[in-house]
Amino acid sequence: MVREEINKNINGNITDRDNALFEAGIKLGALYHQFIGTPLSLENKIAVESAIQKSISVQPFAENVSVKINEKMIEEELNSTFKYTELSGKMLDVKLVVRYNSVRVFASLQFDEKLNYPLMKVDQVEE
Amino acid sequence: MVREEINKNINGNITDRDNALFEAGIKLGALYHQFIGTPLSLENKIAVESAIQKSISVQPFAENVSVKINEKMIEEELNSTFKYTELSGKMLDVKLVVRYNSVRVFASLQFDEKLNYPLMKVDQVEE
Amino acid sequence: MVREEINKNINGNITDRDNALFEAGIKLGALYHQFIGTPLSLENKIAVESAIQKSISVQPFAENVSVKINEKMIEEELNSTFKYTELSGKMLDVKLVVRYNSVRVFASLQFDEKLNYPLMKVDQVEE
Amino acid sequence: MVREEINKNINGNITDRDNALFEAGIKLGALYHQFIGTPLSLENKIAVESAIQKSISVQPFAENVSVKINEKMIEEELNSTFKYTELSGKMLDVKLVVRYNSVRVFASLQFDEKLNYPLMKVDQVEE
Numbered sequence: 001m002v003r004e005e006i007n008k009n010i011n012g013n014i015t016d017r018d019n020a021l022f023e024a025g026i027k028l029g030a031l032y033h034q035f036i037g038t039p040l041s042l043e044n045k046i047a048v049e050s051a052i053q054k055s056i057s058v059q060p061f062a063e064n065v066s067v068k069i070n071e072k073m074i075e076e077e078l079n080s081t082f083k084y085t086e087l088s089g090k091m092l093d094v095k096l097v098v099r100y101n102s103v104r105v106f107a108s109l110q111f112d113e114k115l116n117y118p119l120m121k122v123d124q125v126e127e
Numbered sequence: 128m129v130r131e132e133i134n135k136n137i138n139g140n141i142t143d144r145d146n147a148l149f150e151a152g153i154k155l156g157a158l159y160h161q162f163i164g165t166p167l168s169l170e171n172k173i174a175v176e177s178a179i180q181k182s183i184s185v186q187p188f189a190e191n192v193s194v195k196i197n198e199k200m201i202e203e204e205l206n207s208t209f210k211y212t213e214l215s216g217k218m219l220d221v222k223l224v225v226r227y228n229s230v231r232v233f234a235s236l237q238f239d240e241k242l243n244y245p246l247m248k249v250d251q252v253e254e
Numbered sequence: 255m256v257r258e259e260i261n262k263n264i265n266g267n268i269t270d271r272d273n274a275l276f277e278a279g280i281k282l283g284a285l286y287h288q289f290i291g292t293p294l295s296l297e298n299k300i301a302v303e304s305a306i307q308k309s310i311s312v313q314p315f316a317e318n319v320s321v322k323i324n325e326k327m328i329e330e331e332l333n334s335t336f337k338y339t340e341l342s343g344k345m346l347d348v349k350l351v352v353r354y355n356s357v358r359v360f361a362s363l364q365f366d367e368k369l370n371y372p373l374m375k376v377d378q379v380e381e
Numbered sequence: 382m383v384r385e386e387i388n389k390n391i392n393g394n395i396t397d398r399d400n401a402l403f404e405a406g407i408k409l410g411a412l413y414h415q416f417i418g419t420p421l422s423l424e425n426k427i428a429v430e431s432a433i434q435k436s437i438s439v440q441p442f443a444e445n446v447s448v449k450i451n452e453k454m455i456e457e458e459l460n461s462t463f464k465y466t467e468l469s470g471k472m473l474d475v476k477l478v479v480r481y482n483s484v485r486v487f488a489s490l491q492f493d494e495k496l497n498y499p500l501m502k503v504d505q506v507e508e
Binding site: 267268271272273275276277278279280281282283284285286287288359361374375376378379 | 394395398399400402403404405406407408409410411412413414415486488501502503505506
């Protein structure tokens with residue numbers, strides 16, 4: 001029994017579109033709160049990006065994930081004594097495609113300068 | 128400018144229902160990956176439940192949240208030498224209501240015995 | 255068999271003082287990376303402080319723990335649209351006493367303004 | 382001003398050995414609570430090991446770090462429906478060398494079967 005079937009059985013009126021959006025939210029919330037705080041410098045930036053990208057990719061319904069950490073922000077926030085900083089939400093630029101049966105959701109996490117906020121949002125839905 | 132407006136401006140075809148589902152997923156993914164691993168015994172169970180519940184509640188669109196940690200599982204998993212364990216996904220029983228404009232999503236996180244999995248799912252959508 | 259004995263058996267030349275210092279470091283590293291990123295406002299500040307304090311307290315050798323989150327910093331960092339922020343290292347003021355057999359270590363985590371760094375340090379050792 | 386000097390100024394009677402042990406504890410507590418819960422399968426195992434190893438390495442006083450995740454345990458714990466699991470403490474085998482001035486501490490995190498516990502311990506101190 002696959003997860004799609006389970007959700008269908010339980011929720012008569014929940015559509016594939018609904019589940020795709022829910023799953024996209026789960027992925028972004030998960031990665032944010034799993035990895036924020038990771039010790040970071042230019043030396044481990046690529047390793048951290050790769051671990052985040054691949055950790056999201058092993059989860060159900062994740063079709064495509066890209067993760068970039070803002071290099072300039074790392075440099076600006078390097079502690080002058082200890083030469084490292086930690087991963088913060090505003091450094092992250094994530095693009096995610098979730099597929100749930102025939103529905104694809106394109107979502108992202110990106111720092112929004114006007115809101116001064118690492119904004120997670122739905123960019124597009126394809127049915 | 129409130130967040131609802133922001134999302135509307137960017138995404139012509141994204142509905143309130145879509146955003147409500149996306150936000151519900153964010154909350155559950157976030158709480159799971161923020162708090163899993165927290166040192167736990169019967170002595171701090173209530174404090175941890177309360178912190179999780181209130182931490183989700185301060186986030187946008189969270190209308191109602193309840194968090195229960197399974198007491199029996201804590202007892203079963205207490206280390207016999209050190210008398211504590213850590214919060215794991217299967218211990219969590221979370222019920223969440225997200226409201227986005229006129230749409231309410233009821234979602235939950237609960238251990239599914241058949242799947243042997245801490246399952247996040249959409250229980251109901253009200254428009 | 256208690257943990258003290260285990261460590262003694264394995265490490266002939268490791269003293270109680272050594273183990274007390276090691277354990278103090280574990281506690282501070284653990285709490286930092288467990289709770290950083292928690293959604294935070296003045297509404298859940300006390301619940302989060304309490305959960306951190308009690309979660310450290312259930313761990314072996316923790317004799318006393320106090321946790322304060324800087325209220326002023328929360329206010330300064332509240333997002334103007336969403337009215338919350340997240341727990342960051344510089345907001346934390348933690349005092350910890352670890353006891354390992356007859357040795358007590360007093361350690362702390364506090365934002366150091368000169369270093370611009372949430373500094374963990376050993377304040378005192380009593381034998 | 383380097384961190385060694387800071388600690389010396391503050392703590393008259395705290396030795397380099399003390400600080401080395403404290404720092405070793407910080408590193409192990411930090412990595413554990415940062416990465417536990419990371420979604421995991423055989424596909425991202427190496428990326429996660431690498432990110433943990435490099436994230437500890439960018440921190441002060443970390444001279445050498447090796448991180449292995451137990452492949453067999455991943456296989457045993459893969460969810461049969463979703464084909465992934467999450468990083469748990471017992472999967473981790475970490476060896477760490479911290480150097481603080483002329484003192485080296487060798488510490489480790491390894492699952493202890495007798496204790497049924499992911500045990501952090503000091504293996505050796507060199508002055």
